[in-house]
């Protein structure tokens with residue numbers, strides 16, 4: 001019956017309408033017309049309310065988006081600082097935007113780049129996933145090295161656009177991410193926000209930049225998930241992630257491929273294997289084991305079924321930083337411009353591990369010796385929280401193509417970490433937790 005209703009109200013006025021003779025039908029149609037009219041008015045008001053109201057774009061309430069709040073950036077003095085930090089000071093140097101610069105790996109990579117004369121600009125949202133005062137201390141360190149860290153989020157496309165307008169970055173070292181395997185069960189949306197939405201936002205800015213930068217970014221050993229073939233090679237399957245964290249990193253690798261394919265962006269993913277060292281992350285086991293052993297608190301050491309070993313291919317930060325620089329130095333230029341691909345671009349994936357896995361219980365023994373304190377050990381079954389039993393990197397590809405050659409064993413690296421830890425936390429900084 002509805003299909004007989006004329007499509008324009010004017011038609012209702014036509015004398016020849018077959019409906020005009022039927023009074024009750026006419027009333028019915030007249031009511032429908034009124035209803036339609038008032039519905040349009042109502043919808044129009046809703047539209048105006050939502051799209052014109054200043055509260056239509058409120059500060060996001062989702063905790064994973066807290067960092068999008070407007071930060072202080074912009075203005076001539078700010079631009080001058082940005083330019084100066086990103087200025088290349090050596091022959092054949094590069095200018096790099098380092099996202100997550102106040103993070104653990106970000107600080108080390110930024111410092112290493114700056115020291116050899118490259119231009120470096122940091123970007124970090126200083127979120128409180130772990131003690132932000134440690135991030136501030138790293139920022140102060142970077143400041144002393146001449147690296148300015150802009151406070152902002154990779155999801156802030158206006159800020160990213162501005163940064164590329166101010167500096168024609170040759171490279172982006174993308175290290176900003178929501179890290180940590182187990183925390184993904186507590187705050188899943190923060191992983192989607194940073195590792196997926198944030199990555200897309202960054203790649204969008206890179207593809208539109210002129211010139212397009214080459215991008216090197218942090219993937220993770222966790223993408224190997226339930227893969228049981230050892231050592232893990234880049235050719236092994238990565239379609240069985242064991243945690244949402246791993247799934248977002250794997251998704252990142254696929255997203256990167258898309259931007260490489262469509263826009264000609266040069267993209268290199270580095271799969272890091274449990275990176276540790278001075279200025280490390282307090283959410284990682286070696287870090288909070290150290291804190292808890294010193295406090296006399298019991299630590300939980302995971303083991304697999306039937307007392308099976310849980311092991312990690314712990315990799316020292318200096319080795320990782322060297323691998324990052326080698327990846328930047330060997331990255332070819334992106335081929336696109338103005339958001340259009342001009343030809344095929346480089347797409348690479350490398351394992352950066354130590355290729356020498358160590359059981360977690362041995363890590364604890366190393367810490368006991370270095371701290372000269374016996375740990376209170378609570379050995380327990382590996383919880384179903386996304387952790388995998390072991391990791392072990394095959395690094396031959398990185399060795400061949402990047403000249404990557406890790407040289408620090410766990411004993412030596414942990415010694416350096418413990419020395420830093422004791423000096424950092426005896427200097428008035430309080431160990432959280």
Ligand SMILES: O=C(O)[C@H]1O[C@H](OP(=O)(O)OP(=O)(O)OC[C@H]2O[C@@H](n3ccc(=O)[nH]c3=O)[C@H](O)[C@@H]2O)[C@H](O)[C@@H](O)[C@@H]1O
Nearest residue numbers: 179180181220221222272273274284285300301302360387
């Ligand atoms: O290699 C990687 O790609 C990942 O390395 C670490 O993840 P993970 O290796 O799980 O490092 P930790 O969280 O420090 O755990 C190290 C080992 O200690 C074990 N563990 C952890 C916590 C605990 O209370 N007890 C315990 O035995 C874990 O099962 C694991 O075998 C990082 O947290 C990730 O961000 C990174 O992506």
